[in-house]
Amino acid sequence: MISTKGRYAIRVLIDLAENDSGGYIPLKDIAARQGISKKYLEIIVKDMVGGGLLVGASGKGGGYRLCRKPEEYPIGEIIELMEGSLSSVACLADGAAPCPRAADCETLPLWAEYDRLTHDFFYGKRLSDLLKPGARA
Amino acid sequence: MISTKGRYAIRVLIDLAENDSGGYIPLKDIAARQGISKKYLEIIVKDMVGGGLLVGASGKGGGYRLCRKPEEYPIGEIIELMEGSLSSVACLADGAAPCPRAADCETLPLWAEYDRLTHDFFYGKRLSDLLKPGARA
DNA sequence: CATTTGCCTACTATGTCAATAGGTTAAACC
DNA sequence: GGTTTAACCTATTGACATAGTAGGCAAATG
Numbered sequence: 001m002i003s004t005k006g007r008y009a010i011r012v013l014i015d016l017a018e019n020d021s022g023g024y025i026p027l028k029d030i031a032a033r034q035g036i037s038k039k040y041l042e043i044i045v046k047d048m049v050g051g052g053l054l055v056g057a058s059g060k061g062g063g064y065r066l067c068r069k070p071e072e073y074p075i076g077e078i079i080e081l082m083e084g085s086l087s088s089v090a091c092l093a094d095g096a097a098p099c100p101r102a103a104d105c106e107t108l109p110l111w112a113e114y115d116r117l118t119h120d121f122f123y124g125k126r127l128s129d130l131l132k133p134g135a136r137a
Numbered sequence: 138m139i140s141t142k143g144r145y146a147i148r149v150l151i152d153l154a155e156n157d158s159g160g161y162i163p164l165k166d167i168a169a170r171q172g173i174s175k176k177y178l179e180i181i182v183k184d185m186v187g188g189g190l191l192v193g194a195s196g197k198g199g200g201y202r203l204c205r206k207p208e209e210y211p212i213g214e215i216i217e218l219m220e221g222s223l224s225s226v227a228c229l230a231d232g233a234a235p236c237p238r239a240a241d242c243e244t245l246p247l248w249a250e251y252d253r254l255t256h257d258f259f260y261g262k263r264l265s266d267l268l269k270p271g272a273r274a
Numbered sequence: 275c276a277t278t279t280g281c282c283t284a285c286t287a288t289g290t291c292a293a294t295a296g297g298t299t300a301a302a303c304c
Numbered sequence: 305g306g307t308t309t310a311a312c313c314t315a316t317t318g319a320c321a322t323a324g325t326a327g328g329c330a331a332a333t334g
Binding site for chain 3: 305306307308309310311312313314315316317318319320321322323324325326327328329330331332333334
């Protein structure tokens, strides 16, 4: 299951895209609009900055800003960053130790096929696909 | 992520299908073949009996047995039973309270579409699709 | 220098996961 | 009828993840 980290991250990006006016947007505003604890969002945006999804600026007039165009954010990248992996099973997750049963595991191909499906689905979707039709360019 | 409950349940069904000789198969044998703790498997098979995936028989000569033909077990049903839900997000899970943001949530359609994809994928696969080619009828 | 805002470490409550432990009932075999 | 085999049942545990909270430091603006 996708946790709040991944889901909130996407909502933050949507919020930034739809309220973009060229400058930085303070987290306080995002938290208020989205109805999410600002303190909790801090943790999430920190990871997003670290992962190159957005940039932050301290001080008065500071806040956060997208660092790409909305169509250059694959949803899969966002989820993968926040959840650690898109994989459906532990033995196929990113940093997982190889399973000793892998060679003759009868279920592995099933999970692998599903993982491909998932990967293709979420990398086929972009942030721009989630924005309201009337959202500013 | 699919937990051990769901993954082991599928392996139990595969084991029962591939070692079917008409009678009941004791859990001890399945545990030994699969390299899974028998005690832990007890919990899992109990849920499987409750969910109508297999039948158990106590006493000498007892054990477990499939109660359908392998092609009549959709993988989706197994996972749904063991994991509680196939859904990717809490707000679309089976017994979930409806989310107050649902009406204008910009991410909900994404999760809903992915859930449909997942559902179709796992209900399109059957236990019979996972058996070794040489497995007995 | 005061205000705004991001950034950082630490802490906590709750719940789930993956088992383990030990006992009770049920059926079959001799 | 007792012994064996096996399912069935309740309870408990350690480890870890989730979803936050709390408080203070650093940086930039005016």
